[in-house]
Amino acid sequence: MGSLALSWRLALRDLRGSLKSFRIFLACLAIGVAAIAGVGSVTGAITAGLQSNGRAILGGDVELRLTHRFATPEERAWIEAESAALSEIVGFRGMVGAPGGETALAQVKAIDAPYPLVGALRLESGEAPETALSRRDGAYGAVAEQALLDRLDLEIGDALRLGTTSVTLRGVIAEEPDRQTAGLALGPRLLVKRDALEGSGLLQPGSLYRVYYRLLLAPDDTASALKLRSETDLPETGWRWRDLRDPDPRTTRMVQRIGRFLVLVGLAALAVGGVGIWAATRGYLERKTTTIGTLRALGASGGTVLSIYLIQIGLLTLLGIAIGLLIGGGVPLLLAPFLAESLPVPAQFGVYPGALVQAAAYGALTAMLFSLWPLAVARDTQAAILFRETAGTQRRLPRWPYLVVSGVLFAVLAGAAVVFAENAMLGGGFIAGLVVALLVFAALAQLVRWGARWLSRRRGPTHGRPALRLALAGIGGPGGETTGVMLAMGLGLTLLATIGQIDSNLRGMIDGDVSEEAPAFFYLDIPATQRDAFVKTAQSDTAIEKVDTAPMLRGRITGINGERADPAKLAPEARWMLRGDRGLTYETEPGEGTTLTEGEWWSADYKGEPLVSFIDEEGRQMGLEIGDTITVNVLGRDLTARVASFRKVEWRRMGLNFTMVFNPASLSAAPHSHIATVYAGAGEEGRLTRLFAKDFPSAVAIPVREAIARTRTLLNKLADAVRAASATTILSGLIVLIGVTAAAQGRATHEAAVLKTLGATRGTILRASFLRYLALGIATALPAIALGMAAGWGVTSYVFETDFRPAILPALFVAGFGIAATLVACVFFLARIVAVNPARMLRTQA
Amino acid sequence: MTQPAIHLDRVSLTLDGNAGPVDILHDLSLSIGAGETVGIVGPSGSGKSSLLMLMGGLERVSSGSIAAFGQEYGAMDEDALALFRRDKMGIVFQSFHLIPTMTALENVAVPLELAGSRDAFGRARTALEGVGLGSRVDHYPAQMSGGEQQRVALARATVPGPSILLADEPTGNLDSSTGNTIIDLLFSLREGSDAEKATLILVTHDETLARRCQRVLRMADGQIIDDARGVAA
Structure with a gap:
């Protein structure tokens, strides 16, 4: 106890006036912690915002969603019996025709009288929605988002064509309470009464519509209890369940996924910062060598020395974490009004302890991991150091227990990354990537030093070029900043290069292959009776290059090999196949761009047992083999088919591809519609829509093309978020770079002073420094580009399953940025180096 | 009359200290002949090292003028002074001041490389052999003892064959035995292979050492208080 108190006293005394030495340490730690805390706080705010507004967002306590069908009488009776209030809403995409003949895709919502159960639908005009939507003057009313009015140049009072019926536009939607749950819409919203759709021909069997049953629970009931009852009473309904506890699971999932990924990017910033922490701790302890030697000479044990400096580093770690938490937790709070405005989802900004604890834990682990090594080396400083004339005789490797502790700290850090990422592949992969990148750059730094030394000894290339030789000596010599600079910039540049390659390839895929090969339109809900006429119309138009159609049905997989399909029995990546309805079709021959990988296709006149062909990847993920059976519920009827073949398709061509294709005889008798792809050049969309x-x-x-543009916008936003998070890594890298350069400045200034005494001009010294940093910039940027390309290739080939093309511009940007950053760091200190007065410099160092 | 190796005319040096300007040297005039060996002694703070720095053109005078072989330092900018040092001078410091990122051989070769010598490394190797470090050419300063480092510094200062050799307490960081070896080397290297011996100006606090020089300047409070000639042969 007494010894610990002494260590505290000595630690605090020794720390006085040393805080300046820890600016880089604190900045590195604070930036990483702030990035992680910031991402966590924003994610927490959105998740909490969604949850606390659950009822309003959902428009009820529970929502049951059915695809392409209404509830059966039995299901409807159950819902009515179990709810205190009920609203039935139908949603679908439909073409809205303006009086002038223009048409536009709209997201149509057909509501009933009880809608909305929660909140209120408001119109810009202030008119009661019930009045606006009612049947007047021989037509039902409709209200729409302003965007639809703008797109079709509509005015209030205009008659709109919806399917084969007509409605009158009576208002503009000001507030739609359950708007949030609608997800990504392909067109503006249009609201009508359910009754208005009678005779419209829009809700035929096989049409793509969804029916939402919104429920208010009885006061003594809970969502979880009702869910349990539904699973017991109606296990086979296949409806999708949502309740107020998580009203928008898709958004929640997406926000959390992006959040977890960005936290990992923040962790990269912390890892780069770790290099700065290591360099700062090592530099500080090296400057304290005499103090430590003196303490040892006065009788302090190695343990006392270790505890003194461990206390100091611990206190500074706490300070760095506190600063980081203050920034990461505080900035979102300060920016809350602005962020709430710009976010498409409700957010409840506040202090989220979970996010802060996660950031603090990462910070503490990183600081300890990166400072332990220099601390352990300092522990072994001997009193004899005070009397030695030569340096470099200190122990360089810590004793084995410290190596073990380092290993444990790393394992905990990696484990935390995996646990917090909630995805072993992502978290583990990211940590492995970080470690590999750090090791690669450490090894490359060694290689560059060897190379510089080797080149320096080959007198030929450097003959008559003293600046070049001085630069090479600076890079290759002992105690230089080569390793520090390469580690500081390497990781950030690699991340930048990786993002650049992935981003560029994805854009290339969307703008190039997809845009070039994709059809101009997908047509849905073409009645079976009109399929031939549709094709004829298309073929008669010269602007249309090609039209393909396919029968379209929807069905839910209910059984595999005679057993009930249980998602729990499938691999996690295949479970989505059992969620809700999947698109089905039947074909006589394999479609264009399709290759059979196993099994055989049926003959054109096959009329035997139902057969199905699966897309290879999905089929394998579900564990299916040729000869297995699957049962699909189509329009309430179970159809069991045997797996006859597996096939590969070219998704990128955006043709008509279905996971499951059946033989014609098994499905053609069921009521269904057709879908079509229409290929035409750009600029023809308006005319063809009208046609x-x-x-x-x-x-x-x-x-x-419009959908692609939306995807591109989404991709841009995502890329911006990733870039913003990566900027913290670059920022950390720059701070470490400045720290490393600043630490080397003393030596560089001394070197310049000596060179001046030996007759070097300022020009020679300037050239030597410039060449040194130019070489370091190139030596860092090139491997970063190579690693970025390798990572980009991996992600593009295996995650997005598309061809990888090295992107030159992003690579050049990374090279330019890396070289510029190192040169700027050099220039930052060059003035002082060149202006050094050798007499004063050399005397102060005497 | 032969031109003096170094000539100082009413030189003063004032430096900015934390507590304001500090007068280091006052109104000091001095002429040192070519080939002369001069020891400068005096207590700490008397201005010995500052005087040496002025002679080396490493510090600018506050007033007065300095010339070496007739060339006025005041007429030369920093780079011209650097080139002048490269061609005419060798400087040895108490703290060796080797470049830590360079091996012994590279350190010694630097002044030759700067001068554009075609055989910089060959000459540097010979110089290192001359100071008994032929087996340590590829060692970095951190791998050598203080005595060895000072021998490298001596080789570096003398390898271009300078006309003026300035040494600032070259044995200050060494034990007496190593110090004696270094001083013997310094005097022998000063003789070099050139027809004309270099002018040696040696700052030291060691009276015995100073007496090995032909002339001893005694300093106190920034002034030369004694100029004794004919002390050594």
Whole structure:
């Protein structure tokens, strides 16, 4: 106890006036912690915002969603019996026709009288929605988002065509309470009464619509209890369940996934900061060698020395973490009004202890991991150091117990990353990537030093070029900043290069292959009776290059090999196949761009046992083999088919691809519609929409180029978020770089002073420094580009399953940025180095 | 009359200290002949090292003028002074001041490389052999003892064959035995292979050492209080 108190006293006394030495240490730690705390706080705010507004967002306590069908009488009776209030809403994509003949895709919502159960639907005009939507003057009313009015140049009072029926536009939606749960819409919203759709021909069997049953619970009931009852009473309904506890699971999942990924990017910033922490701790302890030697000479044990400096580093770690938490937790709070405005989801900004604890834990582990080694080396400093003339005789490796502790700290850090990421592959992969990148750059730094030394000894290349030789000596000599600079910038540049390569390849895929090969339109809900007429119309238009159609049915997989399909029995990546309905089709021959990988296709006139062909990857993920059976519920009827083949398709061509293709005889008798792809050049969309809208009013046109543009916008936003998070890594890298350069400045200034006494001009010294940092910049940027390309290739090839093309511009940007950053760091200190007065410098060092 | 190796005319040096300007040297005039050996002694703070720095052109005078072989330092900018040192001078410091990132051989070769010598490394190797370090050419300063480092510094200062050799307490960081070896080397290297011996100016606090020089300047409070000639042969 007494010894610990003494260590505290000595630690605090020794720390006085030393805080300046820890600016880099504190900055590195604070930036990483702030990035992680910031991401966690924003993610927490969004998740809490969604949960606390659950009822309003959902428009009820529970929502049951059915795809392409209404509830059966039995299901409807159960829902009515179990709820205190009920609203039935139908949602689908539909083509809305303006009086002038223009048409536009809209997200149609057909509501009933009780809608909305929670909140209120408001119109810009202030008119009661009930009045606006009611049947007047022979037509039902409709209200729409302003965007639809803008797109079709509509005015209030205009008659709109919806399928084969007509409605009157009576208002503009000001507030739609359950808007949030609608997800990504391909068109503006249009609200009508359910009754308005009678006779519209839009809700045919096989049409793509969804029915939402919103429930209010009885006061003594809970969502979880009702869910349990539903699973017991109606296990086979296949409805998708949502309740107020997590009203928008898709958004929650997406926000949390992006959040977890960005936390890992923050961890990269912390890892780069770790290099700064290591360098700062080592530099500080080296400057304290005489103090430590003196303490040892006065009788302090190695343990006392260790505890003194461990206390100091511990206190500074706490300070760095506190600063980081203050920034990471505080900035989102300060920016809350602005962020709430710009976020598409409700957010409840506040202090989220979980996020802060996670950031603090990462910070503490990183600081301890990176400072332990220099601390352990300092522990072994002997009193004899005071009397030695030569340096470099100190122990360089810590004793084995400290190596073990380092290993444990690393394991805990990696484990935390895996646990917090909630995805072993992502967390583990990221940590492995970080370690590999750090090791690669450490090894490369060694290689560069050897190379510089080797080149320096080959007198030929350096002959008559003293600046070059001085630069090479600076890079290759002992105690230089080569390793520090390469580690500081390497990881950040690699991350930048990786993002650049992935981003560029994805953009290339969307802008290039996809845009070039993709159809101009997907047409949905073409009635089976109109399929031939649709194709004829398409073929008669010269602007249309090609039209493909396919029968479209929806069905839910209910059984595999005679047993009930249980998601728990499938691999996690295949479980989505059992969630809700999947698109089904039947074909006589394999489609274009399809290759059979196993099994055989049926003959054109096959009429035997139902057969199905699966896309290879999905089928394998579900554990299916040729000859297995699957049962699919189509429009309430179970269809059991045997797996006849597996096939590969070119998804990128965006043609008509279905996971499951059946033989025609097994499905053709079921009521169904068709879908079509229409290929035409850009600029024809408007005319073609009008062309088909006239004769096929119920067919829904989805303009693909518009959808691609939306995807591109989404991708841009995601890339911006990743880039913003990566900027913290670059910032950390720059701070470490400045720290490393600043630490080397003393030596560089001394070197310049000596060189001046030996007759070197300022020009020679300037050239030597410039060459040294230029070489370090190149030596860091090139491997970063190579690693970034390798990582980009891996992600592009295996995650996005597309061809990888090295992107030159992002690579050049990384090279330019890396070289510029190192040169700027050099220039930052160059003035002082060149201006050094040798007499004063050399005398102060005497 | 032969031109003096170094000539100082009413030189003063004032430096900015934390507590304001500090007068280091006052109104000091001095002429040192070519080939002369001069010891400068005096207590700490008397201005010995500052005087040596001025002679080396490493510090600018506050007033007065300095010339070496007739070339006025005041007329030369920093780079011109550096080139002048490269061609005419060798400097040895108490703290050796080797470049830590360079091996012994590279350290010694630097002044030759700066001068554009074609055989810089060959000459540097010979110089190192001359100071008894032929087997340590590839060692870095951190791998050598203080005595060895000072021998490298001596080789570096003398390898270009300077006309003026300035040494600031070259044995100050060494034990007496090593110090004696270094001083013997310094005097022998000063003789070099050139026809004309270099002018040696040696700052030391060691009276015995100073007496090995032909002339001893005694300093106190920034002034030369005694100039004794004919002390050594």
